[in-house]
Amino acid sequence: MKKILILTTIIFIGFTSCKKQLDIDPRQSIDFNSALSSVDAINAAVNSVYGGLKSTALYGRDLLAVSDAMADVGFANNKSGRLVGENRNNLGAHLVLWGTAYSLINECNLILAAIPTSPGTPAQKSSWEGQMRFLRALLYFELVKTYAYIPTADIPAQNRGGVVIKTDPTNSATNAANYFPKRATVAECYNFLKTELNAAIPLLPASGSVALATQTAGRALLSRVALYNGDWSIAVTESTAALATSVGALTTAATYVSGWRQSIHPESIFEIRYATVAENVGVNTSLQTTYTGLAAIGSPTTTGGGFGDFVPTNTLLTEYQVSYPNIATFPAPAASFPSITYGADVRGQLFEWGTNFRGTRFVECTKFFGKNGQINLDNVPVFRKSELLLNRAEANYRLSLSTGGATAETAALADVNTLRSNRGLPAVTLTGTALFDEIIQQRRLEFAFEGHRFFDLKRLGRDIIKTPLNSNLLATDIRMLPAIPQGDIDGNPNMLQNQGY
């Protein structure tokens, strides 16, 4: 009896410190408000933004494959059913990067807000700031080029503005719930990008790993932004500056194909790195599986590959001088297949027969082929050196129409021929619109399956001519722009949805 009473008393007393008993902290997360208070933590937070770029909604797949599916380079063959809607330009089948991009932008904003009071040397702080401003600008650029009209091909009647520019961090539920965003104008967006990049470039390292931001990467982005905004001389200046650095080097006709087989592409100025097998996007949505079902180069009878959902059109193959008997017949032959003949353009060699394990055999693109030692594990180039040549050529051509004159046109032609010769093609002598068309055509051939074409057509205001079988998409069609997620429109009187949604 007495023992029991004592025991009970002890137990009751033991529980009086209950509030302390309820104090259980997570072990795999840290507190939000104090997270960015050490150098290591900020380094890791910076890494997280880079890591976020690997997302399928961004460079993991969509910015390359979905974008090209919407354009005129390829054909979604319905092997897994993926990209079919995008390839047909169905209403609502478009890039969906809004939420992913803004969550990364907020990470940048949080870090930028933490830097002034954070530990770290001035050099560390400026490096963080430069990288965050660069990455934020990159994300804003991808957003504005996708969700808004591009200044060089504005359609004022349908223009509902640019994207929302938010540079202050969201760090509490209260300020998040009371925030009613509003779209900036397209011009404001591009001005913001230029300001940000001009601020970021001096803070970035002159050279270093292409997996991280460098000054060259900043200039390459600014050159592309300028091209989209019609700032021709800025495009020329920045392209020239970026071409001059040793970050990335143009491959030659002899090294072009092997360049695509190397883990880090020799031309890369900035590429998204997928370093370890744990980062593999996987057999369903990686770029390799999207573009080819092959498991080994040159071996269409080896299984173990992916789907090969999105393949080049015969038109594109012909432009690469890739051919086989009856290439014009759709669809391509199935069980037996003729051998392919390649022309002088070395870029054609990245196309070869795929497998018939999941249906009809097509010629497939092998730009992404498990370069990092495992199937479906590829780094993704964001800026390659060759783009700067073409940016500069195009900008110089545009300048030649106004202030630049013949000098600029000659410079443009020289850049195109530099590229052509490094791709196994003879030099051409072209002027005027013929030269311009050649520049755009080289962009198409150089960057097919890399996500440029849709936006090149969009910024040039050109209709998208779909072959085979899908109906064409006019430049004025509302399907050129995706819908802004309805959740960001609902209940917000400030926010305008894109035309037609």
Place this chain on the structure above:
Amino acid sequence: MRKLLTLLICSLLLVGNTWAQNRTITGKVLDDKKAPVSNASIIVKGTTNGTYTKEDGTFSINIQSTAKTLVISSVNFESQEVSIGKNSSFNISLYPADNKLDEVVVVGYQVQKKREVTAAISKISGDEISNMPIQSFDRAMQGRAAGVAVQSNNGIPGGPVTVRIRGIGSIQAGNEPLYIVDGVQINNSTVALNGSTGTQTNPLNFLNPNDIESIEILKDASAAAVYGARAGNGVVLITTKRGKMGKSNFTANVYWGSMSTLKLFDVLNTQEYLTQRRAALQNANPLVAPATIRATALGEMNLSSGLTDDQIAALPSYDWQREAFGTGNVFNAEMSMSGGSEKTTFYLSGSYNKTQAIVKPSDFQRGTVLMSLKHNVSKKLSVETQLNVSTVRQEATFSTDGSFLGSPTFSSSLMLPNNPIYNTNGSFYGLPSASATQPFAGILNQNIIANIYLNSNWQRTNQLVGNFKINYEIAKGLRYAGTFGMDYRLGQSDRYTDPRTPDGVGVRGRSSVNSNWNTNFITNHVLNYSTTLKDKHNLSALAGLEYRKDEAEQIGLSGTGFATPEFRTANAAATPESITGFWSGSATFSTFAKFNYNYDAKYLFSATVRRDGSSRFGENNLFATFPAFSVGWNLSKESFINKKNFFNNLVLRASWGRTGNDQIGNFDSRGLYGGASRIYNNGSAITPSQLGNPDLRWETREEVNLGLDFAFFKNRINGSIDVYDRRNKDLLLGRPIYSINGFTSVTQNLGEVQNKGIEFALNVDVVKTTNFRWQSRFNIAYVHNELKRLYDTIKILPANNSLQVGAPLGAVFTQRYAGVNPATGRPMWFDINGNITYLPVAADRVLLNGSTVLPRYTGGWTNSFQYKGFELEFFFQYEYGRIFSDGQVAFLSEIGGRSFNALRTIVDNSWKKPGDMVPWARPINGNTEVRGAGRFGGDANFRKMDYIRLKQLTFSYNLPAANLKSFGLTSARFYIQGINLWTYADWDGYDPEFTGTATGTIPQSRNTTVGLQIGF
């Protein structure tokens, strides 16, 4: 000693009456199972003349010639009167007492007489669910308790079950009830160590259902409030069997059975598929020559484009479904022993169960040991323990659900029928090693049968659930009870993807192993006082406190690159692939008190209060208080109502209570940076994962319940009616914020959901004679579920438009399918104005009738017939009032839109030529017409899910005890049982009973078992 006394008394009685008797009658008293009843009293009615039965149930008594009637009675049996007449030998069967009136129920930290309970509680006795070929008892609750909706997630043996008591009140927090086994709160999180590619395991697998004495379900808030913040979804109390003082009893029980498929899909053969695919390709490419289309379709099937029509007609078809779905079997053996002395009683049991599912290699193997021991140290002090140790091993198929190409359940019905399964020499067709010569045709390009035999994928759960209890009577009526309990679980999984299979060939095999530890410690200390004043005022009160701590930890790794398929352990991997780790924990501290009062069991009152503190709640809301009150009025005790004693029981009940739902994430209230998956450039990363909300707290449930318990015709008709209105408030909900913030939601307590319903349970002893008895039990529940409020003035949640004020949870908000244009075969929809459109837009969406998470009507009906030793029982279970879509059928309805097989009924009812008036559109490659929506947009794939199912049919025979005696047995029962023998449903899929999408799941099966149960 007692027996001696009895004998003495008997002898005295006999001696005293010797001279007056004029004849002797003999007889035997048996129970309903034909086992002898000893110590039953036999008295001549109206006299003091009587005797007791012996151990073998026999008796002999001298009676006077005037004696007309014998009264036979025994504890736990209904007394029976037998007219004597001219017979001198009697065989008398006693029925177990329908002591519904004196039945006790466990109500949380105490037991109460059922008639004194003023809350809504359902009880299922262990007998009702014994020997069903199920792995966990939650499945057995299906259809047996009004208002408890039980749905098997799938047909995986030992897989999880969804249990919803009185509807569904939470949107993002858990809806699972709290399970308490012998006072230990069970951690009811389902551990699926390999995600959807591993097996699924039910947290209640640890307990052999045959070890259960009773299940009590606390349904309303006043019943559950004593469990406070954990009780918001109802509480299920499980009491395991205990030892009884007396002779040691042994029972042995064994059953075997087989399982078969309920249904296989009727899919197309090779020729029909080719026709269908050609039509789909041609419809998508109208300008392409038919010959080219023919060549393309043949090419896709890896057939030569030069085949003639005759050659095509001769092509074989292979039935992959029949190969993947086979028969399963079940074997269960168990033995138990119980007994004890005045000091110590015990119950020991051990069991082994092996169940092989209808889809190989999915299976379940379990061994359990239960020990229950009670020792009376002194008259005042007793100690007690229940200890359940179990090990469960489950092998899984390729994946439990989802559209995995390698999954036999997903792919077998969709595989192109011209793909062979085996080579002529019996080896598997189309393994990667032979890909050059044996390519697979179609999207589904894996030999799924080979996957079954080559891969391995198992999970093992070792679990210990135990408690140690001290009971001490401090003073008369005042008792202390202390419990220390633990639910400890170790889960391990090992998945090996064989390098010979398509998914393994690229990486030369992959092994992933995971280990998961769950520790749940609970202790509670309760003071219980009860007394009766002036014979009429019955008072009881209890006060207690409780502490519970949960921890979960997991590590896992995977590696690739195995020399040969014989090497299957992770250490043999050449390349480490990933390492995972996980830790989470929570703690609660609670105090509670309860007070019951009744006046002569006529006027009843009860009050409860509990205060909970939980580490899950935000720092501003760490503690919560949950009160409840209930009153009852036993009308049968009022002479003005029950003048002729017509009612055996008639209790009117009313209650109000508040409980909480703390099933929110352990750290949901915190603002966090996670060290998650965003590694980059070989460096680690930290990522903001959620915004904090220090105000975050439990969900509140308030419930009003009105009930009536009734019993009349000598208890032969009894039952209860309950109506309730339950409001779940302050729901845990991710309040959408504009994604421009970088987050899409913040977790807050918002909104309100109402569940109101009516429950009716009726038990009838339809026929009750000496030899024949027919009992019938019926229950039905209706629940109306409605979202009453969101936040601010929002009527439709921006991020999830299916959440609408006025609609039930799980509502589907989409466009209505309008059928097919008879002229073109294109699918059509209705726009918001009811006009036909080919391209429905968001504004055309409407709420679909009958779209809800839970069926509106659920229930069951049991009938049992006993004739002498024979017993026949059948049990129907039903659901009504819900629509849903079947994911597997959706794939099969593409009818050629992609290169996989199709369901014949859809093909037959699809558009083929102008003028066809049919429900389904023409096939088209890619499934989307030019400037049209996908063929399954809107509600095209939704169907009624209603069903009635003959869940259980049992025929048993209790061998007469007399025949058993020579074998040394006291009882023997032989039975044959069928599960899911018949279903009425208008459902295209394998089975209307599932949760989730039904894509690639293992469906329920039809089971037949035979068993033998003996006692000695």
